[in-house]
């Protein structure tokens with residue numbers, strides 16, 4: 137075996153093979169892929185996965201990675217045999233709630249550019265003759281879904297990569313790393329040491345073990361999942377399969393044809409976690425390509441089948457597909473694969489500089505993920521934004537075994553549940569609470585969760601605000617995790633003044649003689665202004681996409697407070713620092729109240745020890761002051777578009793700050809996240825990650841005003857200057873019939889899908905249902921938004937819809 141490689145991949149499963157192929161296609165061929173098992177059927181999860189590919193997902197990212205994967209596998213073959221059977225996929229509904237949800241899912245598919253249709257029970261039976269049509273209310277059909285042949289696809293990718301110069305070695309186990317200065321210098325294997333500049337861990341369920349060899353925690357959990365193949369019941373067709381794959385989500389099951397049999401998977405069993413330490417290192421199945429109907433014994437990624445766990449699902453299978461009443465369970469397994477806290481993959485660079493991770497990736501997404509990882513390893517920003525799958529989305533607590541155990545079990549149980557986008561996890565809660573938490577509970581706050589934080593969505597104590605107001609009611613879906621009090625808080629904030637708990641907003645302190653230079657280089661704004669100024673700016677990728685939007689408050693010559701969109705931003709700042717600048721995550725040790733509304737100054741002035749008049753404390757200024765006894769950093773800005781301040785203090789003073797403001801009179805009241813969201817949408821303030829991400833340019837997102845190319849060099853400047861007229865734009869839509877949406881709905885122009893909504897809410901001040909949407913630049917007439925498969929006419933309106941001249945903030 138070679139003793140050095142530019143890039144070494146640990147694992148030749150579907151992820152390793154796909155990444156290697158895409159590296160080679162990019163011209164990067166000094167690549168070595170090692171696997172402890174034999175090639176191409178290594179004995180890992182890819183060797184036994186039945187390969188169902190359902191593309192539609194609530195996450196646009198996952199749907200796109202899946203569509204990329206279908207395109208890739210469809211283009212591959214091994215000795216004339218295909219790697220993908222485009223048999224189509226059908227998800228059936230057996231309950232009215234599921235049938236409703238399939239209407240919503242049709243919208244998701246359309247929004248993400250996947251052709252889909254709803255079928256009545258007779259049409260389902262036409263495609264799957266074995267089904268008891270009397271059991272189902274209908275189905276969602278996606279013609280481009282199908283069955284991947286994971287081992288064959290891996291082999292095809294390996295062959296092409298080899299032809300281009302990549303080396304693959306089977307039967308070689310990675311046993312450790314040599315580390316120096318936070319870098320891996322050599323990879324120790326059972327066939328000798330290999331020097332490598334970049335190491336990618338794509339070791340599937342063994343990933344955590346590889347991570348540990350470098351001192352890195354990879355937050356993934358192997359769980360067993362049952363899959364069985366029946367005895368023969370079908371007339372074997374010419375091709376291996378002809379029937380569409382089938383999901384029966386009300387019972388957490390899926391079905392595929394395996395020649396003359398059915399393969400049946402079930403998530404309807406107890407959670408069966410497996411510790412990585414229990415895994416055997418010798419994967420060897422020995423078989424070149426194991427038959428799909430069984431022969432899994434001996435694979436390290438397979439545990440013995442436990443028939444008792446399959447009893448209920450088997451009964452249900454025979455009810456849905458009566459033909460199975462004549463069959464038996466042929467062979468079954470409890471197969472192992474990875475789950476995560478939020479059901480998304482874990483991708484990106486670890487805290488060891490040259491160790492990268494690509495874990496918890498399904499067969500369904502491995503084609504797209506391999507492509508994205510190859511771009512990333514080559515030093516580019518992946519062209520599919522990976523924010524939802526980025527290893528760095530997790531704060532430290534989310535890497536704890538305790539958190540991972542609870543949340544991965546939950547993701548397992550919920551694999552096929554109907555999940556509302558706002559549905560909070562049940563456990564572990566409460567996890568992170570602001571110092572205002574006790575007060576909020578006393579006030580009847582209804583909490584949802586974000587990144588571990590308890591966030592009030594509305595306050596029961598505000599019920600009286602409803603008096604005399606007529607609050608537009610959303611429908612049953614948008615009306616979940618909602619109360620009319622949300623509308624009342626929204627309106628009252630614009631009339632009076634509210635306290636909004638902004639503690640969960642991630643923030644970093646950047647300090648030291650190099651702080652200004654660091655922020656100047658990473659952001660698009662002019663931050664070379666005197667202490668006391670606040671700048672709204674973007675962080676761009678080198679390719680000119682929006683990495684984030686931030687507020688940079690200069691508190692001293694060498695001291696800045698940066699308001700971020702999450703742990704990824706703080707990691708990015710930290711990654712770019714040198715000895716002259718220190719980046720500290722101060723989110724947890726501090727707290728923040730947004731004091732906003734026309735009477736905010738009436739509340740603050742008598743409590744503050746400085747002049748807070750507009751003349752003395754202007755918009756986008758920062759000052760240290762006292763509110764009563766409490767030392768506060770006050771930033772005069774407002775994400776809701778009103779007069780007011782963000783008031784920061786250390787956690788120990790939080791409760792006192794809350795109590796002083798709450799007791800100040802002037803009609804001050806607490807307002808929740810629900811109102812906050814509607815207010816910011818009315819004001820046209822975008823939310824990074826929801827409205828825009830790295831795939832969008834500042835001009836497309838309507839944020840070019842925040843880029844100051846004349847200030848000198850910064851990351852993304854050259855790309856920004858080259859960007860031409862945008863072909864698509866983030867537009868503000870009014871839903872003409874007042875229907876309240878949730879986001880991720882498809883937008884059609886003259887009946888043809890052209891884009892999708894991002895954020896949506898009712899604008900109670902404007903009395904209009906609003907949504908932001910990505911649309912081709914010149915589309916603005918005859919628009920409809922489909923919500924639960926019903927058309928709702930929509931009109932592009934001026935953005936921002938509320939107070940475009942900023943008169944309310946500037947006074």
Ligand code: FAD
Pocket residue numbers: 146147148149150151152170171172173178179180181182183184185186187188189308309310311338339340341342343346361362363401419437470471472473474494495496497498499500501
């Ligand atoms: P693997 O295929 O496990 O590859 C990792 C490789 O790393 C292994 O070959 C292993 O030998 C190697 N390795 C580990 N440690 C070392 C070491 N120290 N040195 C050298 N090599 C090492 N997904 C779908 O999309 N559709 C499905 O229908 C589907 N059904 C499934 C059904 C079952 C029963 C199971 C268990 C999983 C299913 N999955 C499905 C999930 C899918 O199988 C996995 O997510 C996917 O195969 C993971 O691929 P991978 O390349 O990351 O891991």
Ligand code: THG
Pocket residue numbers: 641671672685686687698699700701771773774775782821822842
């Ligand atoms: N507060 C703080 N930091 C933050 C946010 C926040 N960082 C992340 C996220 N939220 C950033 N989002 C915004 C969006 C808009 C504005 C501020 C933060 C804003 N925009 C002015 C406008 O467009 O009218 C900027 C005008 C200007 O640049 O002159 O205020 O909520 N601390």
